[in-house]
Amino acid sequence: MSRLADIPVRVEAAVPGCGSADPGGQGGSGGLGGGVTAILSELGELLTRLATQGEPAAIDLRSLPMTQLERERLRHALGDGEVQATVTAAGVSRINETGMAGVWWVEHRDAHGELQAELLEVCRVPEFLARAQDEIAAAGQALSRGARGGS
Amino acid sequence: MDLLGFARGPALKVAIAVFCLGVVWRIVGFALLRIRRDLSAPRRALLKTLGAGAWTVGTRSWPHPEFIGRTGAGEALGYSYHLGLFAVVLLFTPHILFLRSLFGVSWPGLPSSLITIIAVLTLTLFLAVLFRRITNPVMRMLSNFDDYFSWFINALVLVTGLAATAHVGGPYERLLALHILSVDALLVWFPFSKLMHAFYIFPSRAINGALLARRGAVS
């Protein structure tokens, strides 16, 4: 066995809707795959709560192992929204609004481009985009110092 | 050593030793009592007699048509939980691995989920059997500690086994340890109890069948 690729490993789908054996992803409910349908219905509930009580929430996608196919189904179901933000802070983060108002697809990567966290945030605007009080204060002081120095 | 190690190590050894010792002790202890030669002239030749004895081992497994109406249901209940037990004990993969490690032989098993269903059914039958023993006046009168304790210890093995498979009631290794400990207890209890009928039933039928056949009577 000279190369890794020569090892004939095949993974058989044991769970319905999890793996290539179920290309349509019809059986998306139940099993380790989490299930797109379940995520969508949970999002629906969270949006209702946000609309009525103003309470933000999030779903951690890393805790719900999904196949590539399921991920695509989910993305397709949510669609694209108006905002696509890219934040560069200790690596790149992408905050994309989805077609469902109030649902944000948030992806954090580290400096090496490795995915660190992936969430579906349910909020008006992701808190992540806002700046901290002390940072703003520090910036204010810096500007003031600059203005004084410039005059 | 943890509980699991104890259960399947020293405790298992002791249990197997007690089991072998007790079973042989008990069988030798009564089989070597005197046997008088039957001096009456037999009606059937020896070979026919022995053949009829062997035949009775099978035929006595089910009541004669004359008796079915009164005993068929009870016997069916009895046999069905025995079959369930055998299926669970002999066809569950972890059990096969356990037996393989002890005896070096193995055979294919059934899907674990199917075994779980059988085990639950068997447990239900166990409860039915206990209910019957308590409510049937004849059985209640005949029953002694042996009957109830043998039931209990078998049920315990079933319940701990199910709990271990379902991971209910504690960490798996503790449940597994309890399961194996209950089996150890069963092995120790076995030779001193009615469970010995596992060894007795076939020879007993054969002897009865042969003695009746010797006289030319139906068995």
Place this chain on the structure above:
Amino acid sequence: MSAPADMLSAHVTPAQERAPEERVAGAMRTFVQEVGALSAFRLESCIHCGICAEGCHFYIATEDPKYTPIWKVEPFKQAYKREASPFAPFFKLFGLKREVSAEQLGQWQHLLFDSCNMCGRCSLICPIGIDVAALIEQARHAMFDAGLAPAELYQKAARQRETGQPEPSAEPYREQLLAIGRRFGVEIPLDRAEADVMLCVPRTDIEQYPSAVAALARVMQHLEASCTFRSDALVAENYGYYAGGKAWQRDISLRLIEQAIACGAKTLLVPECGHAYTALRWEAADLYGRPLPFQVRHVSEFLAEELQAGRLKLKRADTGRTTFHDPCQLVRKGGVNEAPRQLMQALGVDLHELKNHGGFSFCCGGGGGVVDIERAAPLRYRVMENKLREIDDTGAENFLTSCSDCRHTFDDARAHFGWDKSPRSLLELVADNLSSADGRS
């Protein structure tokens, strides 16, 4: 030939003369003494499933759990576990099995004698294959040695052992037998020095069914068989067997054995009496201590053999729709199943079998000496109802049997219930229908 007479006498005293502890000790000693590997195996194997109850007509009729066959030996199971089982030291040391009490044994007298016909049906239903009836027989031995055999059986056995007659009679049986011959015009072969076949009769026949005695003589005459009765051993029954007195049973059997040997018989012919067959055919050799030097045949077997050999020729008998009661000791416990049916076929009997027939037949209710125990009568009648119903259900006008104890029991029931049927003896039917092609009869 046999053990000396003084060694044969068992010093059994009646119940009332013995202290309770002595009684228990005697019973347990006898039972434990007698337990060999086979009985031990039977006692070891029981799983308390209670199925034997469903085979016993005492339980079926009353639904009273105490009539469960294996329960009838419970004190002895207890004694075995304590005294002779492989783990006896444990049982004793930890007091796991209590000692049997005199009171307990007293209660068990009813179970072992009044409510057991020793019919052996339980031994056929047991899924483990335990011969429960064999255990009950051993338990009866123990009860006898405890002085707990029912008085009727005990007294009859004692008298039979002493005098050869279970009960006194106005005239000795020998005279009665000869009188029957005169009455029915048939020669009674008696006390011939040499004979191929030795005959005996049920005392029930002498007293109640003399026609059966005559029938036996007539059939033997027809067959031109070399045969004889012996004055010293006329009675076929063995009350020692019923009462559980093993030594007495042996003494009583020995009378017949000695006489059969004395006349050089090749065959000891057991008349229509079920338990006599068990006692002589299956148990006598063991009590005698060696194989018997002659064969033992029930009269129906003997006649069936003669029929096969072409020596017995029969006319067709018109008995109408007929059924047959299989005596337990002959059929279930003795294997004499085919012979009576061969005879009935030769007689052209229109046989309609009972629902439970052959090896599965219910006992008439009188077996095991029960018919002789007066206080057992109410229970016996209760139990018999099922049997009578089975006979009625065949729609038969007539029914036959080949045991005079059964016959007596049925006739007793006829009187009690005002039943419309009376059993006929198969032997008598044969005797009445001997083919006269050769000019005889």
Place this chain on the structure above:
Amino acid sequence: MTRDTAELVGEALLRHGVSRRAFIKFCTAAASALALPPGAGLAMAEQLRQRPRPSVVYLSFQECTGCLESLTRSFSPSIEQLIFDVISLDYDDTLMAAAGEAAEAARTKAMKDNFGKYVLIVDGSVPTGAGGAYCTAGGRTAVDMLREAAQGAAAIVCVGTCSSFGGIPLADPNPTSAWPVSAIVSDRPIVNISGCPPIPELITATLLQYVSTGQVPELDSHLRPKVFFGNTIHDRCYRRPFYDQGKFARTFDDEGARSGWCLYELGCKGPTTYNACATVKWNGGTSFPIESGHGCLGCSEPGFWDKGSFYAALPEASWGKAGRTAPHQVLELGAAAAAAGAVLGLAAAGVSRLHQRHSEQSGDQGDGPQGGATGG
């Protein structure tokens, strides 16, 4: 730095130019690894920024440095961020630049300055044999150093199976009389992050959570954070459905193995092993042993070296010493017991027969032949 002037995490972050967003991201990743509710990352970030940076002392005893290797390979949060921003790693003889007396001095100073406040991380088991001589540093034994360091520690985090449960050094015959930390220190909160090595994310996430809340997480009976050690590998294994269907690989290269079937029969210890391998996985969530075709060894469990072969299926009887196969031993044991049983049985039957003969001779039952056709 002293207690009074301890720098806040937020200040340190600003000083190093780590923005709030970067820190939220870091905490979100940690919360995700800890399986905390999704909103907890943000809350943790805000809390942490207001807390002083804790001093951390890292002691290594009988160990192989595998645990530290594992820790430095933590992907999220990474060790660099952790060391510089959240904690103040004041002593680690492997990582620190200082050596010799300077290093020991740094330790003493950190322990003195932060007495009662620092976090003590221990890696490796503690030998007690030969007066502790099997493991010394700067002339002091491991037991000594541990006892001293434990006195001022707010909490002790045991990294790896050796410090948690004794690990390899404690395995039979345990020549150095090695013990886990919990056997030596009992008056300080202890958190065990077991594993050989432990999953790096578990170490960093546990530290982060401790720092942000000041409280040890909820622990199981082996003092491991329940959030990571609450389930068995088997519970969360993607091959579990094959177990339920009864589809098992029987060798490492049979059709079952190629098809990715359950490795139970090949000795996988997943059902008795509590760890997060099946969910957090290794190398930044790339894979874990079962995923690459090998059964779980059970490395995060106490005594795992002494639990028989890695390749013996779980329910197999454990019959100790190698060299004699179990069937052979069963045969021997069974035969010996059966022989003893036969002797006892013989004796029992003999006694019963003697008893019977005796009572026959003395009893009132007539002598001579006994036992009817149905008797005996």
